[in-house]
Amino acid sequence: MRWFIAVASVLSITTCLTAADGRRSLADKHGPAGVMGDHLHDKGEWMVEYKYMNMYMEDNRIGEREVSDSAAIGPAGGSPGIVVDGTQTNSGASPTDMTMEMHMAHIMYGMTDDVTMYTMIMMPSLTMDHIRGDMNPAGRGTTFRTHNSGFGDMSLGALLRLYESRSTDFILNLGCSLPTGDIYRESTAPTGGRVSQPLPYPMRLGSGTFNARPGFTWKRYGEWWSTGIQVQTDVPIGRNYRGYSVSDEVRYNSWTSVLLTDWLSVSLRGEHIWRTDYDGEDNDTPDGVISTNVESFRGGKWYNLGFGAQMILKKSYLSTELISTIEQDLDGIQLETDFAVVASWSRAF
Template identity: 65%
Template structure:
């Protein structure tokens, strides 16, 4: 499907717009980076720096059990509001949502990314993350409330290692990790009026050191390029609250098509798997709300990324809109509708 997309887009592009010099650098055109939702896909020459700002907005609405969307009344365990506490909903032996259920969530992420070419074959990187999360809820009596959390997230570090390259293809290994700089025990007084720990998806970090190994393959042709990446996020042990977030596995494949030397479009498919949380935070009361149930944090998502890239005077702009095409969630969770990702970067 990606190749057919490339052929259709190629018919819109004039080959006269593409560079024709025998010695031009194919990796210097508009498709030199993967789509905006991909990290760790390229290296820099020895002594070269790159700075990047990336923004992501993810929107979730309605609850889902497995592959099926359910109403707010169903997720509360009652089709008729009866006043709190509601009877709750029982899934896999867990009775939850006695107090309230989430109805929608918006997660914004601001990311500052720095890369440095330690050699032609090794690029070092670091990334600071500033998440901001807002979640709306409803009670069985029909009243609503909203919680919000934002701040400094977990820091990422790593090295990209060139395993193999020739004039047409690259193999890159990502030796990455994250450190637990995000707060996992910030409290909120909403809605109880007394300090209460935020539920799991509203916390700013994992609380653990995480290993993030990955592998990327890219291949360049005259007017298009394509690639694939397998990336992981694996917690090491449990955090001081007594739990660890689930393992995460992502497999992406994409095709980018040059419309001119400076403009390209892309199509990306992403398979995402997450396992349930391990352990339990004593402050997380899963009987009151499903977002505090550890076994309700895993599942499978399939996302489709539609992107465009623009290169001008060394400034690189990369954007994607990413609707979620399919999802199969463990227990009861908010379903993901779409994400928007945009970035600016400059090498020097």
């Protein structure tokens, strides 16, 4: 299935060979909804944006192989779970599906024509369903749900225009995140109300560290199309107060947008994501209980394909995108990602 990504990447690059006049006020002036930090604003101009994302994950995967819920908690009859990559886990429970919603409030301000400042407030809402294993006091095969929501890590930074021509932009993103998301909430749901324990890694609202987020974006505008390439990173600085740091992440995006009218465009985007495993260890989350506690089960590679549309409606800019995960290779055992939906409204003034 990687050829879908290759088509998007090749199309993004080869179409750039056509010369074009600059025209940055039409429907494709911004990248697809799943891309951020791809445009600047004029000196003194503000932009406010609300963005919503919903990502859905279902079924466990070991590497590239899908496994059933019953296999994820090991065979019945006093089983201490399963062993994956030399680690015994899921004796207490295994996740079966997860929904991650994200509400984002984004503000941008043009300090100069070539420097735009930005900040983003994140509000995640995380819901995960589970099946209990043999070692759980509430009984094998029973199910439970955990939920967590609140403020996530806040992002801020500056976008710098390094190069501009009539049809081309090259932008540097000097961003970072602040550890404003909570990482120490507990729940009694896993044990049926008997014992309270910290929520596992995927259910926490932030990283607990200051993260560096440098990146760059290259865009080109044609007469009836535009294209872009973006590399964005997310690197934690040190470990948090619980003794670990989250994954280093690299995202590579390439997209092509086609104008249907001056106020409506459609887009095709290919996305590659690479994540490392966690570094360090939270001693309050034992590996044997559930796989979402295991630091070495947090990395992997994901290949996504996004289909989007962008619209100018009076003074507002509307954008939406459906993102399908077409291939993934996960470290250890993890929930596989199925799809995500992103939608945004923004207005500049």
